[in-house]
Structures are given as structure tokens and as C-alpha cells.
Amino acid sequence: MAASPQRLVRSTNHRILAGVCGGLAARFGISPMAARIVWLLLSLLPGPMWVLYVILWAVMPPAET
Numbered sequence: 001m002a003a004s005p006q007r008l009v010r011s012t013n014h015r016i017l018a019g020v021c022g023g024l025a026a027r028f029g030i031s032p033m034a035a036r037i038v039w040l041l042l043s044l045l046p047g048p049m050w051v052l053y054v055i056l057w058a059v060m061p062p063a064e065t
């Protein structure tokens with residue numbers, strides 16, 4: 001039986017602001033610090049990365065503890 005894919009939820013353990021990067025890191029199996037660094041580097045490029053962060057914050061449910 002195949003394992004079901006993990007849901008995309010905000011992290012409650014690895015959070016600095018809202019847990020979005022921690023949730024993305026858990027979903028894709030990378031370090032939360034690596035996810036934050038990638039997000040920071042992407043936010044330096046032109047584009048609406050901070051708007052996307054706020055949208056993900058609003059859309060992603062918090063992880064159940």
C-alpha cells in the first residue's frame with residue numbers, strides 16, 4: 001500500500017514568524033533553516049514573494065499537535 005502524501009500545513013515546532021517555511025520544509029523533507037535561506041534569497045529577486053508568504057500564511061492550516 002502506498003503512503004499518502006503529507007499535507008501542507010504550517011509548522012508549530014519550527015516557526016519563527018508564522019511557520020510557513022517550517023511547514024514547507026517538512027512537506028519537502030529539507031531542513032527548516034535551508035527553507036528559510038531559500039525563501040530569503042528568493043525574496044531578494046523581483047517579485048511578490050512577501051505577498052505569497054502572507055497568502056500561504058492565510059491558506060495553510062496550522063499543524064495538529
